[in-house]
Amino acid sequence: MRPSLPEVHTAGVAPTHSDPGLARTATTLPEVDALVAGCFACPRLVAWRERVARDKRASFAAQTYWGRGVPGFGDARARTVVVGLAPSAHGGNRTGRMFTGDPSGDVLVAALHRVGYANQPTSVSADDGLVLTGARLVAPVRCAPPDNKPTPDERRTCAPYLARELELLAPTLRHAVALGAYGWQALLATLAEQGWHVPRPRPRFAHAATLDLTHDDGRTLRVHGCFHVSARNTYTGLLTPAMLDDVLAATLA
Template sequence: MDSSGLDGRGLAELDARITGCRACPRLVAWREEVARTKRAAFAGQTYWGRPVPGFGPADASLLIVGLAPAAHGGNRTGRMFTGDRSGDVLYAALHDVGLASRRTSVSADDGLELYGVRVTSPVHCAPPANKPTPEERDMCRPWLVRELELLRPSLRAVVVLGAFGWQAALPAFAEAGWAVPRPRPVFAHGARVTLRREAAGADTAAADAFGSVELFGCFHVSQRNTFTGRLTPAMLRDVLRTAARAAGLTTRP
């Protein structure tokens, strides 16, 4: 992916550019094959079948970072975490704490609104077996870097779902200008790391004023985690509430 030309055109322009990306042959072939063959339950629907952009307001103070769109979820609907079981869990929790207008997310035109929250992923195409390669992750990174840069004026907290997202997000934050501790923080559910903005010659207070971000780890909302109880709705709500407070957002108890 050629990130040249990704200047200050805003998130809407970035999202439009993402949806036209064809940089990873394996992912292009897979997402388009899934869109042609479909799942029987969705045989009458037209699949999106393209890269899935982020979803949420351009002035979000809280960002949620997943892994990649689901083959019959985001790859079908065209919206992150929409139309699959993982999305059912995530949006229900966001609604429960007061950060979403409804508990369900079934289609891109269902009227769902997020309040101060944006949802994205480090890989924008549905991968076979939900497993992008490291090369595909790295190819997609400039999109996440630019998204972080565009969100920088308002962004105060980030929830990363799962170890893959954590490993992909840290280099993106570094490229976008935040100072990532060395050695890099290890992913864990409930992990919290402060990333300060790097500013040449600035002291800590100046860097904080320049825009620090609180990074939170959370187990992914995959069926493997939610069906086994590794991640419960209460655990997810707790992380979201803590991150929302760090982002300056008001939540329901």
């Protein structure tokens, strides 16, 4: 569910909060979502997301951009999380929903539909009727970064949101798909801090790599590596629909 907050932040409006650590107090995923949408912790990212929301792409000039932190999206009882990098400037930052309104979202949601996680093959807006069953889309960084490159400090600042989502999904979570090396490393770092037995040195990212982890409490989780669904990867054929389908289908076993 999309948080019931103003669609775009404008200069002069007081921040909701600047402490991602509040995520640790959230008892539900909607509470985490609201904290993400109200976060103003990283000045560089806040300035960029708001600039993009004001200086819109010409093809979206008539639309009101979300211009805030972008919450995760999907099933609160997911067996699988898909971990990206960060929202795109004119995708999630515009629509307010992860992997929505850009080429990456088009590719990912079509694949989620083919393997049975999504009720439809398209993801164009926050009110388009898309429903995910058994899967949730998340990211280590929740604001669109300049040049799609968050800094290490920004990732660390944002980490409590991903950590709390994983904790709240723990009763049902069995698989995690990391899109690209950034998602892979960020996910493993978070899991290691949460009591998962992540090997050291940490395994390197590779497409179709799998890593079976156990937790201190006996839970198990299989991590899958997948090339990111970026336009560069899909347009050049580095990641094909069949390759993506194979990774996602493996989470159904």
